[in-house]
């Protein structure tokens with residue numbers, strides 16, 4: 001049971017500040033979650049804290065690889081625009 | 093009491109009030125104790141920003157809200173934009189950098205923490221930096237800029253650290269407006285969207301403002317002018333924040349370019365034109381002191397406002413510097429006292445133009461002029477100017493209005509012809525940025541821009557090169573009057 005931080009992450013530290021388990025560490029090219037420490041916040045918080053503050057869509061995924069903040073969910077920039085700009089390839 | 097007479101005699105013929113027009117008056121409405129506090133603060137005093145330097149250190153990466161004009165992915169060393177920085181520093185590194193800069197630039201009076209995220213979303217780094225600096229360089233003033241979300245929580249801590257200047261970015265009072273600016277906030281361990289989130293943010297900002305004022309902390313309010321979203325609303329913001337005790341309100345233009353990848357940039361949101369910004373600033377100024385010299389410096393800006401020397405003080409460069417902090421502080425004290433004296437002397441000297449004698453018959457129409465300035469003089473080549481200072485000349489005197497930023501038209505011989513932007517289109521943009529101005533004063537101007545400026549109704553003028561700005565603007569105004577150009581109103585001129 002652990003979340004993962006993947007490529008879109010911009011190393012902004014926001015998640016590090018709020019993780020109740022100090023499970024997130026600085027790394028390059030992007031920050032990482034220590035699988036052994038991450039509890040997905042179960043028992044601590046109502047929702048995973050890292051995913052609740054992360055400003056970047058698709059930076060944090062669950063064990064199935066599903067983004068907790070999918071494209072289009074945070075910035076209000078519509079999917080069509082993101083596809084048109086080549087930020088994402090299709091509606092996934 | 094014959095001193096003023098001697099002063100009069102000596103000052104005759106000299107420029108009395110430096111580069112920034114109405115500078116001393118801009119803070120005149122403030123009580124003395126506040127004026128004393130800000131007189132050598134470059135970000136708050138139009139006058140001081142010519143003399144003193146400030147720096148920001150980028151120690152606060154995390155943020156707890158999303159603004160539609162910000163993109164957290166963006167980081168480019170070529171771009172001078174708030175919320176954008178290149179080198180994230182630990183508090184220890186930040187302190188070394190500050191001490192190195194303060195030793196090299198003794199005019200340095202202010203350390204600010206503004207980002208790249210929100211300082212109060214990174215409280216331990218922010219306050220650790222302030223704590224160490226007050227210990228090692230107690231002469232340097234501290235300030236911070238925040239979105240205000242966590243301000244009530246930290247108001248006591250701020251007062252304790254003797255941080256006497258805080259800037260809050262307040263873009264609205266109405267959650268319906270806020271929902272168009274802030275898609276979400278992180279609050280009480282949840283991401284809260286839309287009007288609900290905006291309402292919390294607004295309430296926290298207002299409470300924070302009140303709490304800081306109650307604790308004697310100076311508060312400035314920044315607002316981003318977003319046409320069609322909050323432009324009309326900002327007059328109300330200005331009124332309310334003043335009533336609550338903010339001492340300055342700074343309305344800044346939205347910067348929205350598609351290449352920045354922000355929501356506004358990608359969705360084609362308009363930025364205000366210079367004339368629209370100025371009109372709103374004028375309307376808000378009726379309510380309170382406006383800051384018109386803000387250059388929207390980026391979060392790691394170093395140096396005098398508008399001049400970024402950050403590249404001289406990167407971590408590897410300061411690692412090799414060998415510094416005597418005690419001596420540096422003594423030097424700063426000396427330099428600061430000399431500068432305060434210099435400012436006082438300028439202020440005290442009777443002005444040779446504005447208010448003393450009228451520049452033109454009462455009722456003569458005012459004229460806007462742009463100046464390519466350097467060190468308070470008409471000192472910059474037209475093509476080298478990155479910004480123009482706009483002044484209004486009127487019968488009552490010369491008044492500083494604001495800045496207009498432009499792209500560099502001429503990049504010098506090396507880059508001529510190989511730049512990615514067409515000089516042509518840059519010149520067009522510059523001319524558009526100067527709209528409303530009837531003359532542009534610079535040290536030199538090339539043949540081609542000369543013709544294009546004239547065609548656009550902006551008279552190029554290189555005859556006052558290296559003269560103090562106000563003197564030059566006064567002289568040009570008088571020339572225009574003598575030439576009969578001020579007799580009738582100019583058609584289609586936007587309001588000043």
Ligand code: SF4
Nearest residue numbers: 019038040041048050
């Ligand atoms: S889910 Fe919770 S425990 Fe896991 S990394 Fe995120 S904040 Fe930390």
Ligand code: SF4
Nearest residue numbers: 009010012013015054
């Ligand atoms: S909050 Fe998101 S973008 Fe920021 S460091 Fe964490 S995972 Fe990366």
